[in-house]
Amino acid sequence: MLKPSKNLVFITIFILIFMLGTFLRFVNFTNNPVSLNIDEVAIGYNAYSILKTGRDEYGLFLPLSFKSVGDYKPPVLIYLTVPSIAIFGLNEFGVRFPVALLSSLTILFGYFLFKRLTDNKTIALLAMCLLAISPWGIYYARYADEATVALFLVVVGAICFFKMIDKHSLSWQVLSAVFLGISMYCYYTERLFVPILLGILLFSYIKQRKLTFKGCLIFLVTLGLLISPLILSTIFGPDKTRVATTFITNDPELQRQVLTSQNQILPNSLFSFFDNNLFLSIFYGIRKYLYYFHPAFLFYNGLNMTIDNSYGLGVVYLFELPFLLMGGYILIRKKIKSKLIILSWLLLGILPAALTQNEQHSLRTLVALPIFNLISALGGYDLFGRIRKMKVNYQLAIGSGFTLVVFILLVHAYFVFSVYFKYQRGEAFMEGTKQAVKYALDHKAEYNEIVFDPVRGVDGPDIVSIPHMYVLFYSQYDPSIYQTEMKRYGTNNQDLYGFDKFTIRHIDWPTDHSKTKTLFIGSPWSIPLQDIPQDQILQKIYLTNGKLALIIAKSD
């Protein structure tokens, strides 16, 4: 039992850590990331549509999966954004607020999870501190993404699950099932992670006779009832499309390997029995899985906030390396109360990401974040204990050296967040689209048609955007009109989409420039500056790094 004075110190530190974490998640979060990305505007407008009409942009009543731009978005974040938009309006703050808030609350609940897993208040507080300042947590808290919300739900669900084990009460059984069930609706990673982790936990607790048959049954029935629509949707419904498109078999590198390996082995030979595409995919998946433990992902550029192959930020700070190594050693060698849970959580947290395409994906592995913090804290606690036993001179030398390293790395992290990120990744967040849309909306009355080219990119026309969603978002277009009005589609395989005065299609300037009273918005790849008289160029929109992103021009 802590003495009152120690209790006060503990509570003060606890509150300070929480406030620091909240501050880091909220400070200037409407401007950094520099712009709303395509998912954020889609989430925002669908939430706005639900708020106004109870239907999504396609007119579906309270759907379980939002078709959006064909990627079938999970529903939880969109529904959570509805009250935020009702209070703060359809803007950057309204869209990003729920995620930043839930990420801050994850710090709070994280402490209770760490405390339950380690039975040690100091380790729990240290892990909470690492979670609060985690670059991984901060980065994904600052824009609207489902993974952060899902992580919050998993953390709260896990706390309820442990309460269920300790207290055997009905309310905890139901609450745990509800939170974990909703987390599966929230993000695709959790659809694989939660059931397998639960399987391991239930098996382990039943074996230890800590979970009664009745308690287990109530928990499973509640969870089963809650997720049955999701199972149906994933197997037969629209979610199947998303799963199919992101599965590892669609990985470009794997496909290249499969294609280049065909027709090189004699059919029906011994080699063809062993050496086939199935096993190629399995080995590829294992390689991807192991690559998540590579220092490049962990310490250098796992967050992808700076240009490729540069020293940006990894998912954990480099100064955590000795903590992680020591923590890993303690976890494997020493008797830790929840060793199985911690190890399973870590190893399973990375599994779903390894089964999908893309090389390394820090968002898809976000569920493993608290465990990285916990392992670091375990190691840090042990190392600090060892240092405290050393002579004062050594303590001073190690302490000052470590503080200097931490200071340098935190300053670097600050530069990555506040400078390099917006200079180097503005385009990934569709920087400039807001200005272009605002211009178009301000001058809408002057034109018969406003044509927006969806393809952009500074280095080449390689980024496909969804300008119509930005138009809907920033004009706060009436969802009831949008759901019912006639849309224009292309004929003869022409990629075209139009509503109101807006047309989203490729701009072909040599033919388009002669159109009457038409406004064109596109990148320099579709509106060639050298071919347009200066008086027709109405505005040039630049990225933060000074590169020309979009041109607004009018027809002759």
Added chain:
Amino acid sequence: MGKMLSKISISLIFSCCLIIFFSYWIGTNLHLKSPTPISFTIADLFGKHLETPFILMILASLGSVFLLFFVVQKLFDSTLANLSILIFGLNPWTSYESASNSVYVLFTFEILAVLGALLLPIKNVYLKSLIIGAISFIAIISSLWMWLIIPSLVYSGYRLGWISSKEFKFVSSLIGLALIIMFILGVKHESYFLRVINQNINLFQNAKVLNNINLFHDQFRIGGYRVGEIIENKYFYDTQHLFFHFAEYFSPVIYFTSQAKIDDFSFSPPIYLALIFPFFYGLDLFFTKFKIKYKKLLCINIILLLLPATLSNIQPDLGRLFLIFPIITFLISLGLRGFYKLYHQSRSAKFLLILLASLFLFQVIVTMSDIANREPIRIKNNA
């Protein structure tokens, strides 16, 4: 005794045959890169034929097998020694490096030769010291890296009681003499010596890092953070770069998957994936069961053996990393023997061992198929 000897000779012969078979197969099936300057030097020295370095590297690999067996048997037992050489021979790494004339195969042989000499059961102090000194001398004049590695190995041998203090003093003076000669030669042929240093330590010549530093500098200057230069400078990024290169070699994905390509083209993993579990188990056994003195010396030598790969601008440099392979094979053998001991005790260990054995055999077949069918195309595309 006879039975044991036959077991030993079978594994030795089997391992050697594997290396010859794989190296020859890879060497003839694939059109490996054109000979390096050192290949010409070796060819000049031995027989005026460009096949000579290739044969020399295979001989060095075979020599390494014998030496690895001798060292592990002397330090531990013949089971571990047998397992170590089988792993050394069966994994593609040895054969690929031999077939591509990697000079690091030769350096590995030299390191194992020094270790073997340290463990020679010769009672005559001067004879033993002379043998160790002579091998160390040859090793030191063959590479800059050996200037660090060989003294460290000899010191480790002394600390572990493999050689007496008298022998240590005698060997140290011979090594010192070799280092002085090399130093005098270095001063006399300064430009050549500097070129050798630049070729070996080329980590900081990476244009990509320099470009990144310039870009980052520009951006925080424009952003109005000039004070950041105190921290965000060349020294900070170079230190990060150095540390990253070093830390990378502790990642299992480098060794057990084809994430890093051997010789820049191959899809064969340096070590078969199934051996990852015995490796970790072996590592665990080593750190829990062995004396602290062993652990400390192993850690120091691992750091030194990783130095050539760390200071290379190839990321990761599997050629230079080959120096560490004998240690990995030993740890895997330790883990395998540990697994085998568990085999009769636990059902899950039995299941795991059978699973690993199947995976291992399976990957051997897949790798052979790959070498036969796809690797020639890959190396052609890479060229």
